[in-house]
Amino acid sequence: MSKEGITFEECDSLVKEFERVVKNPVTNGSSVYYTGVDLGTACVVVAVLDENFKPAAGAYRYADVVRDGMVVDYIGAIRIVREMKEELEEKLGCELLYAAAAIPPGTDELDSGAIKNVVQGAGFEITALLDEPTAANAVLKIKNGAVVDIGGGTTGISILKDGKVVYVADEATGGTHFSLVISGAYGLPFGEAERYKRDPSHHKELLPVLKPVVEKISSIINRHLEGHQVEGIYLVGGTCCLAGIEDIIEKRTGIPTYKPDNPMFVTPLGIARSCTQEACE
Template identity: 75%
Template sequence: GMVVDYIGAITIVRELKEELEVKLGTELIYAAAAIPPGTDELDGGAIKNVVQGAGFYLTNILDEPSAANQVLQIQNGAVVDIGGGTTGISIIKDGKVVKVGDEATGGTHLTLVTAGAYGFSIAEAEIYKRNPDKHQELITVLKPVVEKIATIITAQIAGYKINGLYLVGGTACLTGIEDIIETKTRIKTYKPLNPMFVTPLGIALSCTAEIL
């Protein structure tokens, strides 16, 4: 997501870097990063400074859905990255990104609805939402938010021929979310076995030894 606490972000990334270096027994030198689509002018510089401030050589910055496609390798379709606060969409034609967009509505909104419906705190609702055993019960409660996400997708892809929608991001882990989106958009919708890690893996695959 976008950087709000610059110093805090550097501290977190530096601590994670050090933790991984201990576990892997090697120094991590290069890094790539991703940002919500369409926010490069607002946040690209901040992300670059955070990565460099944490001790990395930055090799690449790309939008999150495009990073996901490094794993998915879609030639024609749309990658839909449903994150915490926003839903990012990259339209891909002949293997190239032709449009990116990002709009508010994501996992945070699902958490808020869960908290309101069950009288939970935000922390309790987040834990409850992540439990796959509760998804069949939750999907009915959360359907209006998922339909809002589907409406965002429909608006972003208007005017393009889309062969399929490919869902990634932690929020896409919600069981049945793909069925609601497919019904609402009338476009075949696919979801990887574990959509949460597709974008991070794509970021890693985008990392090279060529420094920006």
């Protein structure tokens, strides 16, 4: 994606490679592996990078074990992460020992312990725990601006100045609210509404229906950016896959807004990049 000189060439390349290795893992016997676990409201992702921080394997599963950024099905979350861990270990031919994880910004006192326990309960030793937008920026590499991670349940914001995080915030509103609106407007069960919104061919039709929710997210962003000089907003998270969401946010905030080709996997790849321990013996 490119807009007024802004490009995400490295990020887009990394995500495309990750999409490939989800289907066809690279089993070249890397000396180390770096694993990232992203416990999302709508989707749980495990990303594995090799010794050169290139995607080696990955898995994701839509699940309902987290709501509004909080673990609500502790045992279910452990089971899902453990199953994906074992699946990837079988494909790579080694044990994945270490992992990094992330939480919505500002929730460390509320839920960091639960996230740690899930990752450890699945059989990993946790090496790092960081907030989601900051993790995403390990891939985006934004020096100045606001990284906004819009997930299933929450919108997380990290403001960066000279490459350093100066402000973080998180509020409940995200893709789950999209699904609720679609469910009501189309008379669909929630699960069917979730699947309907994931189909890119429906996005043009859905954008006017979902515009009020996007505008609410925009007002959240506006409120947290108040008092900060922000020249660009950078969107990540599965909810940002909605075609046209960036245009509404830009119009409502008055700030140039950008997103990678596929914003869904940016955060889990950033989490994996933050895992600094060897993950395979």
